[in-house]
Each structure stands twice: as C-alpha cells, then as structure tokens.
Amino acid sequence: MSQKIAKKKMAKNPHLAVETAPRTKAMEKEEVAAVPTKMVTVYIMGKAYKVPAESTIMGAIEYAGYQIKRGAGCREGFCGACATVYRLPGDFKIYTGLACTTLVQDGMWLSQLPSIPAHKPVYDLEKLKPDITAFQQLYPEIFRCVACNTCTKACPQNLQVMDYIQAAIRGDIEKVMDLSFDCLCCGLCSIRCPAEIVHYNVGLLAKRLYGRYLSPRSQELELRLQEIRSGKYDKEYRKLIKMSREDLKKLYYARDIEEEKE
C-alpha cells in the first residue's frame, strides 16, 4: 500500500528530468520489478514518517512534507548548512552527518541543527603574525583540548580534526591549513567538543594566514600587474574592441593552443 503511494508521489517530483527518452510500458514494468520502492520508518524530530529507503536525510525531510528553510544550502556537500545528529535503534551512540549526503536507515531518529552557536572573533589580518600568537590571541581555548578525538569522529568529511587543533597548539600553520583544507564549517565537531573549541574557525584563520603570509608569491603575477598598470595592453584592447565580428572570428579560429602538459 505505502509502496504504491510512494511511486505516485515520486512520479510527480519536479526533480525528475523530463527531457529523457520516452519509455515504453514494458520498460516501466521491468524497472518496477527490478527496483521496488522499499520504505523505511524514520523519526524526524521524534515523529515517525515512512520514506523511500534510498533517500538522503534531506530528501526524506522533504518527502515527509517539510519545506526546508534552514538546513539546506548547496545540497551537495560543500556548504555545511545541513548538520544533522541522529541515533539508530539498539545503538547507544550519537551519530553526526550531513543531511544532503547521508542516507536514511530504518528506525533512524534524527534532528537537523538549524544553526551552530559559535564565536568568530573580529580581527585585522594585516596585524596578525602567522605563528602561534595568532591562536593565543584569538582562540586561547584551543589550549584546553583534552585530545579525546571526539571532533575527528564527528567529522562528516573524515578530516583529522583533533590533529589540526593539535597542530594549531604547536603554531604549525601549514599543517592546520593542510588538514583543514576540505572543512565545510558544518560545526558538528564543535558541538561535540568538551573543550568548547570552534574548530572550523581556527582552521579558517590558519588558511587565511597561510595564504596571506606563508604561501610563496608569484613573480609572474607581479610582472603582469606592472604591464597592465603601464598600459601595455591598451592599444591591443582598443583594436580588439573596434574589430568587426568577421575579423574577430578569423582571429579567434586562427589562434594557437598551448600544449596540455602537467
């Protein structure tokens, strides 16, 4: 019964590509036989809903009838808007994940976190030094880390979160930058941390310090900027802008292509 309803609902989902091949009745039957819509029960903020077994948590919430306002951004695992905590039946653990990329499981008990309270000290990048003093000044609480590794276990990106906090404690900016590079700022590490550290902001600070002060500078870039400032390209620009469409086309199709090399 519920399977039938599920199929009906899915067919009307505006998400489906209409520009696909017209399908024959036979194909449709075959598919339904091959992949029946299996339903599972999930508890969204404590209320039970039946949803398709292959849903993401985000898909399940929408399937249940919620119009998400908070809790969705990129919907692809880049923005960290969709932090979710859940428990599973017969398991004492608290799990964490991104609603947009985590699949539901039968009996899952879940809540999205609408926002993560976290402080972000205001600073002037030009007045900071790329060493331990920056952390001492802005995030002194990192020195309270008890090395419990809870943050690492909570991270949906599988980052070595504790290790980057430890690197920050040592003032190793490059290491913090490298280990936190793929951080989505979802905040799941921070809500689990007994030392009340806001890991992702520590990572962000390290990245900005690295980019500003430690990353090697490009000579080519400096030269190019001088050329532009001296007006080296003005004449050619004027010529290109005045050029007829036909002449531009000729020039375009005749241009040489730099070799593809590593």
Place this chain on the structure above:
Amino acid sequence: MYPEYMRPSLKKVEETRPRRLELQKSGKPVFPPMTAQEREEVLKKFHPDYRPDALRQVRIGPNKGELMTREVADLLESHTRIDPTKFDLSRPDFETDILIIGGGGAGCAAAIIARQHGAKSIISTKLRLGDANSMMSQGGMQAAVTPQDSPTRHYLDAIGGGHFDNKPELVRALTEDGPEVVKWLEDLGVIWDKRPDGNNYVLHGGGTSRRRMHSCRDYTGAIIMRTLMDEVRNHPEDITVMEFMPTVELIMDHHGRCAGGILYNLETEEYFIVKAKATIIATGGFGRLHIRGFDTTNHYGATGDGLIIAYRAGAKLLYMDSVQYHPTGAVFPEQIAGFLITEKIRGAGGQPVNRHGELFVFPKEPRDVESAAIIRECLERKNGIETPSGRVGVWLDSPLIEMLHGEGYIAKNFPAMYRQFIRYGIDITKEPMLTYPSLHYQNGGIEINERCETNIPGLYVAGEASGGVHGRNRLMGNSVLDYNVFGRRAGKYAAEYAKNVKLGRLTLDHVLNYEKELKRAGIKTDRIAPILLPLYTPEEVRKRQLTAKYEGTLR
C-alpha cells in the same frame, strides 16, 4: 553501488578500456572533433535551447516581445508577493548607503570594496551568508598571468566562447582585472595551488587557448567564498549581514532612482523596509527553476529572484534565451542527481562512453556542443543507460584517469568528487560515473556596463545575475572571475555614487504599475515571484495542507 541490470554495460566499458587508453596515450584526439557544420547541426537538433517550445515571447516589461526561455518568461509574468499599499515608506526600518542583495561571492566582494570607499552596507541574503553557487565551484578561476598568456588573449578566448555576443567593454574589464583579482584574493588569504617556484599552477579549461585556470585543490569556490565571508564578518561596524532575509521587491524614489528594497524575514514572515542610496543586485543564477525539468548543479536559493525584481523596476535583461547545461551532471545515484562533475575530469583524460562502452564524442567540445552530443546519444541513438528513477545517462570513464596518471591521482586531485561517490559505494577510481547534462548557469541576466550600472540610476548588478559578460555561452572559470571583478567594481562605483545622491520620496508604484500591465496584457496566472525557494513538497502532501494558502512555493 550500481544495480545488477547495469552490470553488462559496465562490463563492456571495462572491455573497451584498454583500447581507449591506448588512444588517449597516443596524444591524438580520441574522437574526431566536430566541424563547425556538425556542431551547428547537433546544437540545432538536440541542445535544449533549440527545442521548438524552449522559448516564448515575454508579453510585458522592458523586453516585451523578446524571445526568452519559457520558464524565465513565466517568472517575469508573475504577481508580486506584497501589497504595496500596505507599506509606509516614509518610515524605513533600516537606512544605509548601499543595500547589497545576495550574500554570495559578488555580494561579499562588493561589501568589502564599498567599505574601503567609505560606504556602509547591508547585505540581505536568502539563506546563510555564503549559501550560494560561489561556495560550490570546484574547477577554478581564469586569469591571464603566465608569460605566454596575455589579458587580450583571454579577451579573445572569452568572446569567441560566447559566440561573439559578449559586450566588449565587459570582457575587457573581466580580463584586464583578472590578474589584480588573483593578487587581491591572495592578500585576503586565498591559497592558490602553486608550482615549486611559487608561481601559480594553472590548467586548461574548455575553450582556453592558454593554461590559465587557477585553483585551490577542488574546493576553489569554498576557499574563496569562506575567505570573503570571513572578511565581511571582520567589519560588523560597516557591514550588516541579514540572513534568511531575502529582498522581494526594489524600492524607487519619485525621480526614478533605485532606493533600496523590501526584505522578507523567512522565519517570522515579517516585511522590512530598507532605504539605501544605492542598491546592488548580486542574487546569482536560476538553476532551481529546473528549466525543462533538468536537474541542476545550483544551490537551493538559485531561483532567479534578482531578474524579476529588477525587471519590475524597469531594468533591461540581456540574452535570456540561452541557458548553460553542464555536459556532465550525475544521474546516479538519484540522491546526487544534478551534482556537478567538473570539466577537469575530462581534462585529466576521463572519457564519455555509451552503453556499449564506445566513444561517441570528442571529450573537450565546448559545453553546449558536448551537452547536445550526449543528449543525442541518449535520445536519438538510444545508447544511454536508464536509471531506476527513469533518468538516462552515459558513462564518464574515470578509471582511465588513474591508468594515465598513476594510482592515487584521483584521491589527491578530486577529493570532493571521490567522497561524493564512495558514500554510495561507487569507487570512481575503479568504476565510471553515470552522467547527463545538468542545468548549470544563467548565461544572460540584467544588462550592465563596465561600471555595473543598469539603465536605472542607483541600481547596480554583479555576478551571475548580470548579463553581457559571457554573451550566450560562458567558459569554465570565467564566472568565478566575473563575480570577483564585477563584485569589486559594483562596490566601488555604488559607493562613489552613494556619496552624492539625495533621495526623493520613496515609492512602490512600479510594482502597482507592473500588476496593471499584467492585467492589460490579459495575463491570468497565480504565479508569484520571486519564488525564493524551489518546491519539493510531494503533491500528495500539498493536497492535504488544506488550510494553507500557497503564495508560489511558500505558505
């Protein structure tokens, strides 16, 4: 994990792989690139923009009579969310120098630069700051920095890529400011990929004649966006961020100048009046309109809001007849349908192949041509692979990449991609991805000049919401550059303008007049715009929401 019924096709892909690897290694094109004529043919027959019902004439407003993408014309022919007579505009809730609409890349860049020019700003944004397409770019940003390259060469590539329809002065601004943007971002703390000598590591993208794609691993957008956001938040005294507070209409003064906007608190459902000397629209694209039912790569808030509010106020749009479909969006697993598979995968040797494991297109055709060829392979030649949910796609053979560049290459260079698929039990180092074109980018938009000015005094536009920079086809890497170049310019010129302007009486008459125009044109519709959020509530649920009055997608 792929379902059993796909196994035979996967097997064929495996069988043809060694042969295709040899081809790739030979250095010659793995498939004959199309001639100009072949390109035209496949575009005409299969590109979604050319479908007979893709376009229609818009019946009202500044572009009246022009052909536009059907869904865009629908958006423009919609009712306002508000009753303009209910607002007492003589008592604004907030006053500022610049109202910036949209907290993505363009909006944040504008706020930072406006501040340096002495202007205070309010950023009105729909979701959280940075919940934006800008957060999602993986591939990179173009800028002509190497000695063998030049800004004028970049100009030629961009204008050729745009089919010569780009506005020349905008392309000049884009390409000439490029190197400066690379430096500006680095000074703000963006970490560019580097060669050992300290120069930036650059790659080719579709349509570039020189390698000029700068990147930050495959989290380019995330690194740039978070840096800009962090900088915005370092100046709370000058920049006020209002999250979950989208702008739903512009406000004008009685001289016809833009004078701020009406903001809507998504959570408390209150409306607020923001009076501003200048206004910048930086609302990004429209992927979530799901044009022609396509899945999209775009973020949740990409609903083309800026287009409609500007249009009601009398701003002209440009090139709203062209939509960019990215050739390779994921179609399986369904949970990530639309997910962008970066062009760099093909750049690194990944090949699109059909259900028989055969090549059918040169992997590096321009985006529109590549997309059309994939659609042809699926629809006309029936060589696609169907998914359980009724989508169809072709394989993008990623294991080739590791065979070409060595084991570990994917994990190192495409961590985001690898992660996305391994979650569903698909190891892209060993199995191909299933892909189909995905709605990706709004090529046109609100027409601007190189100072980001529109035909309405006091209204500026920057980023994906604007039109003219990319003509009718945007090249990879030029839109990250776009939102930086024009976000900065909008911030500067709006701040300068705001210094001298004295606003007159505020009015929403343009909204009332637009409603009248709808009526006069005999347009009967219950559409409401801006739609703000896409609708994913199942029909069955909506039917039971008996006491709810829907206004567009929101109750």
